[in-house]
Amino acid sequence: ESSEVFSWKFLHPLWQSPLTIPGGTRQSPINIQWRDSVYDPFLKPLKISYDPTTCLHIWNNGYSFLVEFDDSTDRSIIDGGPLENQYRLKQFHFHWGAMNDWGSEHTVDCKFYPAELHLVHWNAVLYPTFEEAVMEGNGLAVIGVFLKLGACHEGLQTLVDALPAVKHKDTVIEFDVFDPSCLIPSCPDYWTYAGSLTTPPLTESVTWIIKKQPIEVDENQLEAFRMLLFTSDGEEEKRMVDNFRPLQPLMNRTVRSSFQ
Numbered sequence: 001e002s003s004e005v006f007s008w009k010f011l012h013p014l015w016q017s018p019l020t021i022p023g024g025t026r027q028s029p030i031n032i033q034w035r036d037s038v039y040d041p042f043l044k045p046l047k048i049s050y051d052p053t054t055c056l057h058i059w060n061n062g063y064s065f066l067v068e069f070d071d072s073t074d075r076s077i078i079d080g081g082p083l084e085n086q087y088r089l090k091q092f093h094f095h096w097g098a099m100n101d102w103g104s105e106h107t108v109d110c111k112f113y114p115a116e117l118h119l120v121h122w123n124a125v126l127y128p129t130f131e132e133a134v135m136e137g138n139g140l141a142v143i144g145v146f147l148k149l150g151a152c153h154e155g156l157q158t159l160v161d162a163l164p165a166v167k168h169k170d171t172v173i174e175f176d177v178f179d180p181s182c183l184i185p186s187c188p189d190y191w192t193y194a195g196s197l198t199t200p201p202l203t204e205s206v207t208w209i210i211k212k213q214p215i216e217v218d219e220n221q222l223e224a225f226r227m228l229l230f231t232s233d234g235e236e237e238k239r240m241v242d243n244f245r246p247l248q249p250l251m252n253r254t255v256r257s258s259f260q
């Protein structure tokens with residue numbers, strides 16, 4: 001409409017909140033146009049050291065399922081890459097579609113993957129809590145890994161086997177040993193850019209590190225994600241699918257690559 005001040009079309013069906021935040025200049029996700037990314041020879045290799053015993057539980061938060069970690073010490077951290085400090089692992093989660101043709105949040109040359117893994121870390125060197133880091137431009141670092149249809153992923157299967165126990169929103173199951181590095185592809189290549197959370201509050205606090213190589217998962221494993229529910233026990237069931245945010249404008253940003 002000519003008004004463009006407000007219209008219900010801006011509200012996302014999932015969150016009933018604005019899809020774009022006024023004044024946002026570094027929103028996520030984005031399309032990564034391979035030929036427009038700029039090789040940066042000063043980018044270091046990403047250093048990942050996770051302690052599997054810091055794993056705590058799996059939780060269905062009504063938007064995705066999260067595997068949460070004890071982030072009270074520096075036992076599970078990442079460093080190097082585009083980062084100036086080390087960042088602590090807090091949780092990982094996924095985004096996926098109802099069909100294999102879509103589901104990822106980021107795209108590569110406008111191609112969607114059926115799902116995308118986000119490993120969420122926060123800058124405990126500069127900020128006292130995750131909640132404070134979420135509000136700072138260099139507060140968070142999220143590693144994005146694309147999932148593609150292929151062979152069964154053995155490491156993911158231990159997680160998939162636990163999903164029926166967190167079918168409903170606000171259910172949680174103890175999960176006390178898991179090494180998330182088994183979900184990160186061996187190829188060191190990544191893209192990196194300055195972005196935001198892809199769910200409310202959409203704060204512009206994320207250094208995104210998107211791995212070039214996807215991991216392979218099989219149809220049964222993707223179907224297990226799709227069996228989860230957005231809804232609580234007793235409510236009318238709504239399958240947890242299509243929990244990805246639409247692509248956001250690149251605006252004045254350059255995507256850097258760690259590879260030529």
Ligand SMILES: NS(=O)(=O)c1ccc(C(=O)NCc2c(F)c(F)c(F)c(F)c2F)cc1
Nearest residue numbers: 118120130131134142196197198199200201
């Ligand atoms: N898809 S993603 O971009 O990787 C993403 C990563 C983390 C969160 C998150 O932690 N949300 C809850 C949450 C907040 F959004 C806060 F702002 C805050 F302060 C929290 F403590 C908190 F848990 C949301 C989206």
Ligand SMILES: [Zn+2]
Nearest residue numbers: 093095118198
């Ligand atoms: Zn995410």
